[in-house]
Amino acid sequence: MKRNLSLRMSFLGIMAMVASVTASCNEDVVFDPKLPRCEVPEMPSYESLPSIEKLPDPFKFMDGSRVDSRRDWECRRAEIAALAQEFQYGYKPSTPSSATTGSVNGDTLTVKVNQNGASISFNCTITYPTTGRKPYPAVIGIGASNLNNAALLNMGVAIINFPNNRIAEQLNGSSRGKGLFYEVFGSDHSASATMAWAWGVSRVIDALEKMPRANIDARKLGVTGCSRNGKGALVVGAFDERIKLTIPQEPGAGGAASWRISDAQKEAGKNVQTLSQITGENVWFREDFSRFSNTSDKLPFDQHSVMALVAPRALLVIENTSIDWLSPQSSWTTAHAAHKVWQALGVPDNMGFSQVGDHWHCLLPESQLPELTAYVDKFLIGRGTGNTAIMKTDGGFATNEQEWIDWTVPTLK
Known part of the structure; x- marks a missing residue:
């Protein structure tokens, strides 16, 4: 080799x-x-x-x-x-830790970054638990956490709300290059909104590492987000290894769903979001990603590979079978392909997938709470022995491995 x-x-x-x-x-x-x-x-x-x-x-x-x-x-x-x-x-810029400072006032964390002759600052709100021990593990919510926040707080886990729209706007296609990130790196920077958010969360972690008085354990951090913000949560976890647990919730296309499989689902008459649609809707991906609108088969990777960037750290994907737009069949098959990387590394229980319907978008049902608490307990709090070997759907989907996977899984030593 x-x-x-x-x-x-x-x-x-x-x-x-x-x-x-x-x-x-x-x-x-x-x-x-x-x-x-x-x-x-x-x-x-x-x-x-x-x-x-x-x-x-x-x-x-x-x-x-x-x-x-x-x-x-x-x-x-x-x-x-x-x-x-x-x-x-797009590319995640390099920012030395020394460029970031932070301060905390009550439940408000202020992060300041000085780079390229520019100075920016933004606030994150922290909800502290009333149980557990200081410093607390924490889940960073992209925009907000749509998990069962009461359950997280009862477990002794803090919740940090990250203002992603301030870092990079995502109103529509005209939002490209707008936000604090682009004040530092220029409106023509290649980074999409999701990558800009990943950069911003990394600055939050830089600040927390320097501030023990914030009472947050920067060694025990998770990230979550739902829908469009779930796409961002996956990017955050993929590109900063200080994130110990990544929980994208109902991210659909550009999150848990494969571009290739979703295109096939669309051709079969399913009302699913595809690459060609999403690139015209918003700025979650780099501007020239639209080159693949009708050629997703030319991508040298797919979302199973993006999810695998988290490996061997912990990943729990939460999806919904009741919303066709999320392409649930695509997500189910893509998750199985991604899971093979954790299998090869000998830690299959570090990656889980839970897909349950009959509830509103971004509302975690009680039936998915056990897997959430098992993952948080094991990978954030560090005391858990619960079952994290979770690959489930209530959609009755086949995995279609023969149709989509023509490679073998090595045993990596």
Whole structure:
């Protein structure tokens, strides 16, 4: 295996390894010089991308060789992270921790960032539990948390509301380049709204790490968001390894649903959101992602690969079978494809998928509360022994693995 691997390779920051990427545009990428690197090839052009009808193999390097160890997986993660930024999300800029400061006044956390000659600040509200121990683990809600917040607080978990619309607007297609992120990096920066939010959450974590008086344990952080904000929560968890638990709730297209499978569902007459529709609706993806509107088969990855960027950390995807627009069949099959990465790493119980209908959008039903509490208890609080081996749907869907998966799952040592 021809890989430039440090002897000290372990599950470290994805973006640290992406630092050696030679991208086709001159964007900053995150790099912590204390961490080892992987060689990431130059990004291909859109024109050179081949058609891949089935879900791309997450264990196949860009040079065609296969992942056969955990150290290999780290480098493959770096490749997927680079490809996802190059073609779908835009690049997450590098911001040193020293550029961020924070202060807390009651339940308000103020985050200040000074970079590129610009100075911005924004406030996050914190709801503290009345049980548990300080410093508290916390769930960061993109926009807000639509989980069962009372249950989280009763478990001793704080809830931090992140003002994502201030960081990057998402009113409609005219919102591109608007928000505090673009005041720092320019309105023409490649970062989509979701990647800008990921940058903003990383600054929140920087601030919390410096402020013990905030009574938040920055080593025990989760992230969530619902619908459009669920798409953002996935990006946050994928691109900052300080997030221990990622819970995208009903993210649908661009979250849990595969672009390829959703296109097939649309052709079969299902009323599902597709890539061609979503790129004209809002700014959740980079501007030139629309190139794939009628060619999703040219993407060198799909949402199963994006979810796998979280591995081996914890991921719980919460979906809804009653809303066709979310493409529940697509999400079910995509989740099974993503889960194979956790299986290969020997930690299958670190990734779960729960899909239950007969409730309003973004309203967590009682039937999904057990898996939420099991994941929070185990991966945020650190005391749980509950069942996190969860792959369930009430939709009666087949997994369609033969139709969409033509690759094998290695055992990574």
